[in-house]
Every structure is written in C-alpha cells, then in structure tokens.
Amino acid sequence: MPNIENVQIAPDLSSRQARVRVWLKHTADGDVTIEVREAKSRKLAAKTSARLTASPEEMLDFTVLIPNCHFWLPEEPFLYELTARTSHDVFTTRFGMREFKFDPATGRARLNGKPYFLLGSNITLYRFFEDPNRGDLPWRESWVRQLHRRVKDMHWNCLRYCIGFPPESWYRIATRKAS
Numbered sequence: 001m002p003n004i005e006n007v008q009i010a011p012d013l014s015s016r017q018a019r020v021r022v023w024l025k026h027t028a029d030g031d032v033t034i035e036v037r038e039a040k041s042r043k044l045a046a047k048t049s050a051r052l053t054a055s056p057e058e059m060l061d062f063t064v065l066i067p068n069c070h071f072w073l074p075e076e077p078f079l080y081e082l083t084a085r086t087s088h089d090v091f092t093t094r095f096g097m098r099e100f101k102f103d104p105a106t107g108r109a110r111l112n113g114k115p116y117f118l119l120g121s122n123i124t125l126y127r128f129f130e131d132p133n134r135g136d137l138p139w140r141e142s143w144v145r146q147l148h149r150r151v152k153d154m155h156w157n158c159l160r161y162c163i164g165f166p167p168e169s170w171y172r173i174a175t176r177k178a179s
Helices: 125-129 141-153 168-174
Strands: 003-012 017-027 030-038 044-052 055-065 080-085 090-095 100-102 109-111 120-124 158-162
Touching: 003 080, 003 090, 017 030, 017 080, 030 055, 044 055, 120 125, 141 168
Parallel strands: 120 158
Antiparallel strands: 003 017, 017 055, 030 044, 030 080, 080 090, 100 109
C-alpha cells in the first residue's frame, strides 16, 4: 500500500508553474495523481499524474503548470490546495504562488520579483501565554482576527512570532483577509 510521507512545493512564478516533490513508502504498481485547486473557490487549476513501481521508497518530481495563477501577497493571500493521491493514501496541503528573496546588491526584500518593504514587529507570544489573565483568548478566532486587524490598522504587513510558534489555527486565520 503506497503511503505518502511528505510533499514539497516550490513555486516558479516566471514559468507559472510549481515544482512538486512527493515522497512515498511501500509503493506498488499504480498511479499517483496531483490536483491543484484554488483553495477558496475549489476551481481546478492543474492536474497531472505519474506511474508508480513497486519499491520500498520512492521520490517523484513533478512540474505542475498553473497557467492563470494568482500570485500570493500579504494584502491578497490567495492560496491553492494541492492534493496528492495514490490508491491507498491522500495528502493535502496549501500553498501560495510566491517567491521571497533578498537582493544581494541592496539587501532589500523582494516579493514576487518586486521590492517589498516589511513593516511590522515581533510578538513574544509565549510571554503572553504565561499571563494568567489571558484566559482562552489565543484559542478564540474572534480575538485572533482582532489582533490581525490591529496590525493592519497600524499599516503593518508582517509579524514575527519569536520564542515559540502560535497555535496552528492562527496560520489558517492569517491567510484570510482580516475582516
């Protein structure tokens, strides 16, 4: 029974495609299918497949063309959902078509090939978790949305959580537009 161990996605904006690596264990003869959908609308953006052969471990490398892809920006957090499927396993993950690099000549950040100024601050989240008066605030979606709205109200476009990671739900909330 083929098990999908991991999936890695590397967007290539200039070619409007994504490189997808799929790590499998205990593969048997069969197929692995990759589907890319717009996360919000569920519209199919791309689909491809490959043949598996019996093997204890296998890594497949796909190039998935997404012709009319939308680029991800903090102000426009457009996400895709990729599903890798074998006859016995399914692995789903989300990704944005974006490239983030620092220009070696200027030292400035570049998002999707254009200069992008990061405006924000650090939040030492675990210090907040230690506060006995915080109650269940970090687990209330309305409170987390309010935190993100306040960040936007200050005209910031990024936050850095230091000394630990926020709850997983915060990532899902952060990828939606603050409302």
